[in-house]
Amino acid sequence: xxxIIVVNKPKGMTSHDVVNVLRHKLKQKKIGHTGTLDPEASxxxxxxxxxxxxxxxxLKDTDKTYQTSIEFGYxxxxxxxxxxxxxxxxxxxxxxxxxxxxxxxxxxxxxxxxASAKKINGKKLMEYQREGxxxxxxxxxxxxxxxxxxxxxxxxxxxxCSSGTYIRSICRDFGYKTNNLCCMKExxxxxxxxxxxxxxxxxxxxxxxxVKLYPLSYLLDHIERIDYEPVLDIYxxxxxxxxxxxxxxxxxxKEKPIAIYQRDHFDVFKSIRGLW
Numbered sequence: 001x002x003x004i005i006v007v008n009k010p011k012g013m014t015s016h017d018v019v020n021v022l023r024h025k026l027k028q029k030k031i032g033h034t035g036t037l038d039p040e041a042s043x044x045x046x047x048x049x050x051x052x053x054x055x056x057x058x059l060k061d062t063d064k065t066y067q068t069s070i071e072f073g074y075x076x077x078x079x080x081x082x083x084x085x086x087x088x089x090x091x092x093x094x095x096x097x098x099x100x101x102x103x104x105x106x107x108x109x110x111x112x113x114x115a116s117a118k119k120i121n122g123k124k125l126m127e128y129q130r131e132g133x134x135x136x137x138x139x140x141x142x143x144x145x146x147x148x149x150x151x152x153x154x155x156x157x158x159x160x161c162s163s164g165t166y167i168r169s170i171c172r173d174f175g176y177k178t179n180n181l182c183c184m185k186e187x188x189x190x191x192x193x194x195x196x197x198x199x200x201x202x203x204x205x206x207x208x209x210x211v212k213l214y215p216l217s218y219l220l221d222h223i224e225r226i227d228y229e230p231v232l233d234i235y236x237x238x239x240x241x242x243x244x245x246x247x248x249x250x251x252x253x254k255e256k257p258i259a260i261y262q263r264d265h266f267d268v269f270k271s272i273r274g275l276w
Contacts, residue, residue: 001026001028001049001050001211001213002049002050002051002052002213002216003049003050003052003213003214003215003216004046004047004048004049004052004195004213004214004215004216004218004219005022005046005047005048005049005201005206005211005212005213005214006044006045006046006047006195006199006200006201006212006214007022007044007045007046007047007200007201007202007203007206008042008043008044008045008197008200008201008202008203009037009041009042009043009044009045009189009203010042010202010203011039011040011041011042012039012040013039013203014036014039015033015035015036015037015045016033016036018033018045018047018203019031019032019033019047021203022047022049022203022206025206025207025208026049026206026207026208026211027208028049028050030049030050030051030053031047031048031049031050031053032047032048032053032056033045033046033047033048034046034047034048034056034059034192035062035163035192036117037189038080038168038187040080040082040186040187041186041187041188041189042187042188042189043066043187043188043189043190043197043200044189044190044191044192044195044196044197044200045189045192045200046192046195049213051216051275051276052216052219054273054274054275055216055219055220055257055260055273055275057273058219058220058223058260058273059219060193060219060222062162062163062192062193063145063160063161063162063163063192063193064160064161064162064163064165064189064191064192064193065158065159065160065161065189065190065191066158066159066161066167066187066188066189066190067150067156067157067158067187067188067190068156068157068158068159068167068170068171068184068185068186068187068188069150069151069154069155069156069157069184069185069186070155070156070171070174070175070182070183070184070185071171071182071183071184071185072091072155072175072180072181072182073088073089073090073091073180073181073182074086074087074088074089074181074183075087075172075175075181075182075183076183077114077115077129077134078113078114078115078168078183079113079115079166079168079169079171079172079183079184080168080171080183080184080185080187081183081184081185083115083183087181088181089180089181091180092178092179092180094178095177095178095180097149097152097155098149098152100174100177100178101147101148101149101157101174102147103177104144104147104159104170104173104174105144105145105146105147106143106144107141107142107143108141108142108143108144109139109140109141109142110139110140110142110164110165110166110169110170110173111137111138111139111169111173112125112138112139112140112166112169113125113166113168113169113172114126114128114129114134114136115129116166118138118140120136120138125138140164140165140166141164142161142162142163142164142165143161143162143165144159144160144161144162144165144170145160145161145162146159146160147159147160155185158190160191167184167187168183168184168187170184171183171184171185172184194218195214199214215256216256216257216275217255217256217257220250220257220260223246223248223249223250223260224244224246224248224249224250225249225250225252225257226242226244226249226250226251226252226261227251227252227253228240228242228251231251231253231258234251234253234258234259234261234271235258235274235276237271237274238271239264239268239269239270239271240261240268240269241267241268241269242261242267242269243267246263247262247263248260248261248262248263248272249261249269253276257275258274258275258276259271259273259274259275259276260272260273260275
């Protein structure tokens with residue numbers, strides 16, 4: 001079984017839990033996800049199965065879209081409502097919800113929540129937090145492409161952002177921008193690259209005979225396609241000559257991607273990843 005599975009991850013499960021369930025259901029040893037989704041969040045989780053796992057490093061579809069809402073009046077040690085309250089404050093309603101949201105648009109450095117899997121010196125931030133260390137400031141270079149109001153009454157919004165963005169941090173920082181204490185109330189990931197929620201299958205519906213597999217070519221169509229002959233040279237990992245302006249190409253055999261090649265010198269390309 002080779003390809004991409006789009007799962008609608010349910011609340012209450014880690015991304016690793018989903019992989020384990022699918023490994024058992026599909027009897028698939030080589031399987032993994034392309035990026036974690038918080039246990040209490042739901043929505044699009046991309047799973048790579050079989051030969052598709054070899055293409056993870058070439059994944060380009062990393063931008064994401066989320067729907068979320070803000071809880072006012074307190075902050076927690078996880079920056080969402082599922083953590084422990086650490087400070088409470090009276091709510092200040094004197095702000096323009098839409099205007100403040102728009103102020104988040106653009107490239108920026110975003111402070112990573114301590115309750116995260118971000119690693120520093122080989123250890124996750126959440127592990128430092130469990131040891132009582134909570135004053136480590138770590139920032140990601142991220143970009144918010146767009147952000148829009150879903151409901152002013154519920155303080156909910158939709159955000160399209162780069163990989164590495166923490167929606168919990170946006171909710172937390174919204175509080176700081178409005179003289180409030182805030183955290184994230186709920187989270188649904190509706191899109192990862194081109195893969196949308198309406199393409200996803202519910203985990204309990206996925207079985208060997210019902211799973212929907214998207215081909216590996218979906219992940220690699222941003223790389224120039226080359227149909228090379230003799231194709232046996234590719235399977236043998238030989239250096240080959242290719243006339244192209246691209247520095248990286250994807251070699252196909254009978255409509256299936258079989259290798260990623262990279263320019264070595266002049267028109268000579270070398271294999272950097274076999275996909276068969």
